[in-house]
Amino acid sequence: MSSKAKLLSALRIVLLWTALLIPLGLSVGSLCAFFLWALKAVTDYRLSHPSILFALPIAGVGVGLLYYWCGGKAEGGNNLIIDEIHKPGGGVPLRMAPLVLLGTIISHLFGASVGREGTAVQIGGSIAGGIAKLFNLSPQSTRLLLTAGIAAGFGAVFGTPIAGAIFALEVLALGELNYAALLPVAAASIIADWVCHLWGIHHTAYHVGFQGGSAQNGSFFHTNALLFIKVCLASIAFGLVSRCFARSIQFLSSTFKKLCPLPWLRPAIGGLLTILLVEILGTRDYLGLGVTSPLPDHPSIVNFFTLHHYTWSWFFKLIFTVTALSTGFKGGEVTPLFFIGAGLGNALAPLLNVPVDLLAGIGFVSVFAGAANTPLACTFMAVELFGATNIVYYAAGCFIAYITSGHTGIYQSQIIGYPKN
Amino acid sequence: MSSKAKLLSALRIVLLWTALLIPLGLSVGSLCAFFLWALKAVTDYRLSHPSILFALPIAGVGVGLLYYWCGGKAEGGNNLIIDEIHKPGGGVPLRMAPLVLLGTIISHLFGASVGREGTAVQIGGSIAGGIAKLFNLSPQSTRLLLTAGIAAGFGAVFGTPIAGAIFALEVLALGELNYAALLPVAAASIIADWVCHLWGIHHTAYHVGFQGGSAQNGSFFHTNALLFIKVCLASIAFGLVSRCFARSIQFLSSTFKKLCPLPWLRPAIGGLLTILLVEILGTRDYLGLGVTSPLPDHPSIVNFFTLHHYTWSWFFKLIFTVTALSTGFKGGEVTPLFFIGAGLGNALAPLLNVPVDLLAGIGFVSVFAGAANTPLACTFMAVELFGATNIVYYAAGCFIAYITSGHTGIYQSQIIGYPKN
Structure with a gap:
C-alpha cells in the first residue's frame, strides 16, 4: 500500500470508530446517569419506608418472572458479554439493558444486598451489541465494541474512566492483558464518564488522609x-x-x-x-x-x-x-x-x-x-x-x-x- | 495434593522468592543510588570544565575499547536481557553491570547526550542473572528473576516503583502483558526504590500545577x-x-x-x-x-x-x-x-x-x-x-x-x- 492509501485507510478507521464510540459513550453515560439517579431515589424511598423489606420475596419473584418471560439470552448477563467477546455467536441482545436496569432497581428498592457494576456493564454491552448489529460490524470489530461497552459502563458508574478502560481489557482473561482494544475502551470509558458528569451525577468522595511520606525527601512519596x-x-x-x-x-x-x-x-x-x-x-x-x-x-x-x-x-x-x-x-x-x-x-x-x-x-x-x-x-x-x-x-x-x-x-x-x- | 502439602509448598515458594528478591532489591537499589550520585558528580564536573567536551571522541573510543576487549555478550545490553527472558540461553553476564556503569559515567562526563535507564536496567538484569546462576534456578525462575531485575533497575533509577514493575512486564512483548511475574517485579521494584531512597538519593520533582476540574463536582476530577x-x-x-x-x-x-x-x-x-x-x-x-x-x-x-x-x-x-x-x-x-x-x-x-x-x-x-x-x-x-x-x-x-x-x-x-x- 502506498503511504497515501495507508493514510486514507487510517483516516477511514478513525472516522468509523468515532461514529461508533461517540453514540456508545453518550448513550451508556446517559443511561448510567439515569441508573445512578434512580438508585438514589429508590434507596431513599426504602429508607423512609422500612416495611417494604417484607415484600422482598415477592419482588424477587417479580424479577425472576421478568427474566423468565422476557429474558431469553439476557439472563447470561456479564458472562454472556464476555463469552461473545471470546467467541462471537448470536450477539448481545438489546433488551438486556432495560431488563437489568429494571431488575436492579427493583432489587435495590426492596433492600437486596447487591451492587451496580453488573447493571452498568450489561447496559454497556447491550448498547454496544445493538450498535454492532446496526452497523453490521465484522466479528472482530464487534468484539472490540463490546469490550468498549464494558469499559463505558464501568467507567461511568464508578466515575473512574481509566479503571473502567483497563477493567474491560483485564476481565476477559485471567493473567494476561491484550492491547487490541486499548483506544476504543479508553475513548468509550472517558466519553461515558464525561456524559454521566454532564447530567449532574456526583460520585461519592472517599477520603484517605494518610499521606505516606510524600514530599519528605524531595520526591513524590516514600515507602515505609x-x-x-x-x-x-x-x-x-x-x-x-x-x-x-x-x-x-x-x-x-x-x-x-x-x-x-x-x-x-x-x-x-x-x-x-x-x-x-x-x-x-x-x-x-x-x-x-x-x-x-x-x-x-x-x-x-x-x-x-x-x-x-x-x-x-x-x-x-x-x-x-x-x-x-x-x-x-x-x-x-x-x-x-x-x-x-x-x-x-x-x-x-x-x-x-x-x-x-x-x-x-x-x-x-x-x-x-x-x-x-x-x-x-x-x-x-x-x-x-x-x-x-x-x-x-x-x-x-x-x-x-x-x-x-x-x-x-x-x-x-x-x-x-x-x-x- | 492435600491442603497441608499445598500450604507447605506455597510457603516454600514464598521463602525462596524472599531470599532471591531481597538481595536483588538491596544490591540493585544500592548500585542505582551510586550511579545517580556519580551521574550528578560527573555532570557537575563537566559543567565546571567545559573544555572536557573536546575529549568526547577519545572518551568514546575508550568506552568502545572497554566493550571490545571485556564486553563479550554484555554488548547486547537491554536486548540481551529481553532475549534471555524470552528464550533462556547463556544467561546475562555479571560483568554487564560494572561495564555499563563505567561506560555510562564516561559518556556523561564528556557530554554525550544519553540517558540512564539502559544502565539501570542492565545493572538489574546482570545482578538478577548472577543470583539466578548462584541459586542454580530453573529457566522459568530465571526468566521471572530477570524480569524482576529490569523492574528493580527502572523503579529505583526514576523513583517510580509501580511504573518500574509494569514497565518490566510490558517491555517484553508489544501489545500484550503477561502477569506471571507480577509479584516478583513489584517486590523487586519497591525494595530497590526504597533502598535507593535510604541512601539519601532525591529524585527531581516535576511540578504540574494544572488541577483539571478536581473536586469541582464533588468527585475527584472531571474531564474537559x-x-x-x-x-x-x-x-x-x-x-x-x-x-x-x-x-x-x-x-x-x-x-x-x-x-x-x-x-x-x-x-x-x-x-x-x-x-x-x-x-x-x-x-x-x-x-x-x-x-x-x-x-x-x-x-x-x-x-x-x-x-x-x-x-x-x-x-x-x-x-x-x-x-x-x-x-x-x-x-x-x-x-x-x-x-x-x-x-x-x-x-x-x-x-x-x-x-x-x-x-x-x-x-x-x-x-x-x-x-x-x-x-x-x-x-x-x-x-x-x-x-x-x-x-x-x-x-x-x-x-x-x-x-x-x-x-x-x-x-x-x-x-x-x-x-x-
Whole structure:
C-alpha cells in the first residue's frame, strides 16, 4: 500500500470508530446517569419506608418472572458479554439493558444486598451489541465494541474512566492483558464518564488522609518498610476473602438450583433469607448498596474510612450479598465487594496498627481485585478515587490479593490466560 | 495434593522468592543510588570544565575499547536481557553491570547526550542473572528473576516503583502483558526504590500545577472535552516523534556500521559530530541528561514545565541523542525521550492553548510510551511523578502515542505479541 492509501485507510478507521464510540459513550453515560439517579431515589424511598423489606420475596419473584418471560439470552448477563467477546455467536441482545436496569432497581428498592457494576456493564454491552448489529460490524470489530461497552459502563458508574478502560481489557482473561482494544475502551470509558458528569451525577468522595511520606525527601512519596510489610499481610487476608466470596456464590448458586429448579421462584428464597438475617441480627445496615448510612456511625463504606471500629461488618455483608446474588437478584458484586474490603480493612487496621483510612482504601480495591482478577484496573481505581500518594500500598494490596484469591473468580466466563503459579 | 502439602509448598515458594528478591532489591537499589550520585558528580564536573567536551571522541573510543576487549555478550545490553527472558540461553553476564556503569559515567562526563535507564536496567538484569546462576534456578525462575531485575533497575533509577514493575512486564512483548511475574517485579521494584531512597538519593520533582476540574463536582476530577481533544491531537504528534526517534536510531546505527566496521572506533564519529553540533548551534544545552540546566531559562526538562517557551529544543535534543546512541555511547534512551516529549509539549502548548505544565507532563511520558511501546507503565509513571489529578489526559497521551508510533520501538528484542491494528 502506498503511504497515501495507508493514510486514507487510517483516516477511514478513525472516522468509523468515532461514529461508533461517540453514540456508545453518550448513550451508556446517559443511561448510567439515569441508573445512578434512580438508585438514589429508590434507596431513599426504602429508607423512609422500612416495611417494604417484607415484600422482598415477592419482588424477587417479580424479577425472576421478568427474566423468565422476557429474558431469553439476557439472563447470561456479564458472562454472556464476555463469552461473545471470546467467541462471537448470536450477539448481545438489546433488551438486556432495560431488563437489568429494571431488575436492579427493583432489587435495590426492596433492600437486596447487591451492587451496580453488573447493571452498568450489561447496559454497556447491550448498547454496544445493538450498535454492532446496526452497523453490521465484522466479528472482530464487534468484539472490540463490546469490550468498549464494558469499559463505558464501568467507567461511568464508578466515575473512574481509566479503571473502567483497563477493567474491560483485564476481565476477559485471567493473567494476561491484550492491547487490541486499548483506544476504543479508553475513548468509550472517558466519553461515558464525561456524559454521566454532564447530567449532574456526583460520585461519592472517599477520603484517605494518610499521606505516606510524600514530599519528605524531595520526591513524590516514600515507602515505609514496616507499614509495607503490614499491608502485605493484610492483603493476604483480602485475597482469601475474595476467594471465599467467589466460591460461596458458586457453591450456593448450584445448591439453590438443586433445591429449587424453578429459576423465577429462587429469588423468593433469597428474599426470605434476607428478612430472616435482618431479624436475627437486628440490623438493616447490610441491605442495599451500603455506600453511606442514614444513621451516624453505622457500618457503611464511607464510615469505614473513619476512626470508628467495625469488627464483623465485612462478614455480615458477605452473607447478605452471597444470599441475594446466588438466588438471582440483579445488580452485581462490586459495590458489596468494596464494602467487604473496606470493612475488613477497618477491622484489621487497629490489630496491625496501620492508619485506618489507608487500610480501608486498600481493602476497598484489593478484595475486588482478587474476586474479579483485575489487579491493574483496581490499582488505577485506587488512584482515581483516593489519589496517587499511596499507590505503592494500593498496588501491593491488589497484586497480592490477585495472587492469593485462586482461580475461581466472580465472572465464570473469564478464561484462564496465564495461571497464577 | 492435600491442603497441608499445598500450604507447605506455597510457603516454600514464598521463602525462596524472599531470599532471591531481597538481595536483588538491596544490591540493585544500592548500585542505582551510586550511579545517580556519580551521574550528578560527573555532570557537575563537566559543567565546571567545559573544555572536557573536546575529549568526547577519545572518551568514546575508550568506552568502545572497554566493550571490545571485556564486553563479550554484555554488548547486547537491554536486548540481551529481553532475549534471555524470552528464550533462556547463556544467561546475562555479571560483568554487564560494572561495564555499563563505567561506560555510562564516561559518556556523561564528556557530554554525550544519553540517558540512564539502559544502565539501570542492565545493572538489574546482570545482578538478577548472577543470583539466578548462584541459586542454580530453573529457566522459568530465571526468566521471572530477570524480569524482576529490569523492574528493580527502572523503579529505583526514576523513583517510580509501580511504573518500574509494569514497565518490566510490558517491555517484553508489544501489545500484550503477561502477569506471571507480577509479584516478583513489584517486590523487586519497591525494595530497590526504597533502598535507593535510604541512601539519601532525591529524585527531581516535576511540578504540574494544572488541577483539571478536581473536586469541582464533588468527585475527584472531571474531564474537559475541548482540552481532551487538544491533548489527543498533541498526542498524535508525540507518537510520530517516538516513531521518528526509534527509526532514526535504527537507520543511523546500520549506516554507521557500514561506514565504520570497527565497533570501538564508531563512538569517535559520534563524539566528533556532537562537537560539530555544539559549534554550529552555539549551545551546550543538549549535552548530557538535560534534567536541569545550570543557566536560568535554558532548555531543560524542569524548565519545560514553566511558562518559558522553547520551540525547537525537542528537535535538537533528538539530533544530539540519536548521534550519541547510534555510534555506541552508553546510558539509554529514556531521559532524552523525556526531554524530547516535555520539550515538544512545551512547544505545542501555546499553539493549542493548553496549559504548558500539563502538556509538558503529557509529552514527557507519551513520547517514551510510544518509543518503548509501554503505555500502561508510562501512565503509572505520570501518576507517580505528577499526581493523580490529570490521569485521563496522561492515559490518553500514552495510549495514542503507543498506537501512532508504529511497530519499530527502541528495544529491538521486544517481540510483537499483538500487532497495533
